[in-house]
Amino acid sequence: MHPIFDADALLLLALVPASKRRPATLEEIVIALASVRPELPGAARLRDAFARLSAHGLLLAQDGGYTLSTGAQALLAKVSKKGDAGERVFSLKQALTDFDSPADQPKIELSAAEVGEAVKVWQASLPPPTKSEKFTARTGIKKGPAAARSGSFKPPRKRDFE
Numbered sequence: 001m002h003p004i005f006d007a008d009a010l011l012l013l014a015l016v017p018a019s020k021r022r023p024a025t026l027e028e029i030v031i032a033l034a035s036v037r038p039e040l041p042g043a044a045r046l047r048d049a050f051a052r053l054s055a056h057g058l059l060l061a062q063d064g065g066y067t068l069s070t071g072a073q074a075l076l077a078k079v080s081k082k083g084d085a086g087e088r089v090f091s092l093k094q095a096l097t098d099f100d101s102p103a104d105q106p107k108i109e110l111s112a113a114e115v116g117e118a119v120k121v122w123q124a125s126l127p128p129p130t131k132s133e134k135f136t137a138r139t140g141i142k143k144g145p146a147a148a149r150s151g152s153f154k155p156p157r158k159r160d161f162e
Contacts, residue, residue, distance in 0.1 A: 004093050005049065006041070006089055006093070007045040007048070008053055009096065010041060010049075010085075011029070011046070011059075014033040015067070015072075016068070018032035019065070022063070023061075024066055025065050026066070026110070027118045029118070030119055036085050037089075040119065040122075043112055043116055046115055047111075047112070050066075050109075051107045051110075054105060054106065054108035055101075057071055058071060058072040058099075
C-alpha cells in the first residue's frame with residue numbers, strides 16, 4: 001500500500017477502540033482520534049485517509065458506521081499496544097508497507113460537511129478553556145508555576161528595570 005501517511009495510521013489506531021462493539025459513527029471516530037493524538041489531522045487529510053484505507057480493503061462501511069476489516073485487524077495485531085502514539089504510528093506505517101491489499105474495494109467518500117460536523121461535535125464536547133489557557137492562546141506567553149518549572153518563562157533581570 002503506497003503512499004502511507006500519518007493520518008492513515010492514526011485512523012486505524014482510532015478505529016480499534018471506537019468500533020470494538022459495533023460500527024462507529026464518524027463523530028465517535030473523531031473523538032477516538034483526539035484520544036490517540038490531540039492534534040487532529042485536517043479534514044481533507046481525514047477524508048483522503050478514509051478513501052485510501054477503504055480502497056485497500058482495511059475499512060468497511062456497515063450499518064451506518066465504519067469498522068475495521070479482518071485484514072486490518074490482523075495487521076493491527078502485529079503492532080505493539082504499548083508505547084506512545086508516535087511509536088505506534090511508526091510501527092503501524094511499517095506494517096502497512098508490507099500489506100498486500102486485496103482486489104479493488106469500494107471507496108468510502110466523505111464530504112467536507114460530514115467531517116466538519118463531526119469535528120464540531122468533538123469541539124463541543126470539550127470543557128471550556130481555563131483563564132490561563134485563554135491568556136496563553138491570546139498572548140502566546142505562558143505564566144504561572146508550571147511555566148517556571150518548564151523553563152519557558154524566565155523572570156526579568158534587575159537591569160531590565162533600570
